[in-house]
Amino acid sequence: KNQVEQSPQSLIILEGKNCTLQCNYTVSPFSNLRWYKQDTGRGPVSLTIMTFSENTKSNGRYTATLDADTKQSSLHITASQLSDSASYICVVSASWDLNRDDKIIFGKGTRLHILP
């Protein structure tokens, strides 16, 4: 069964600290993995997209890693800011063809709260 599990469910950290969010998946055949940031009441914003051959990708203070062997991904946030308070969603696509998505599986997200 295709599944995407994220941990922790919620996280509270102080401004300026680093944190790491986890995403484990059992999706086959794996095509790509995306991390999104979603502010309350808004649509998700893409942070990173990684395919099978990529094991790390950065976007500013966000760094995503992918271990296709263990089927794990992490999103590391450096020097957190108050504006980082949001839900972070891991989304995995399944397809035999890298040029199309046959199935998209959403994680339930991690709710991150940054305290001043």
Added chain:
Amino acid sequence: GAVVSQHPSRVICKSGTSVKIECRSLDFQATTMFWYRQFPKQSLMLMATSNEGSKATYEQGVEKDKFLINHASLTLSTLTVTSAHPEDSSFYICSAASLSYEQYFGPGTRLTVT
């Protein structure tokens, strides 16, 4: 947890025909529903936001006459792709927001226009 369903999960249609996609929130009332489109290797793109009982708000570049959205009840929103063309082939995903503004995503509908 909250569940959002979409129907159909995949559909193939001929060019020029119309296709309706349903999005239902199964165990909560969704005051707002969002419709997204995702092309391969690209991120989700918000198409429109719909509030129950009122007209949908479309994002810039999305043709409201081509993508008809109806949010007739607190548990159902529909997206109709009118006069579909091959370039409309994509994954269409809905999400539903509860009163607490948490968003829950549907599993998506894969549309292929031949």
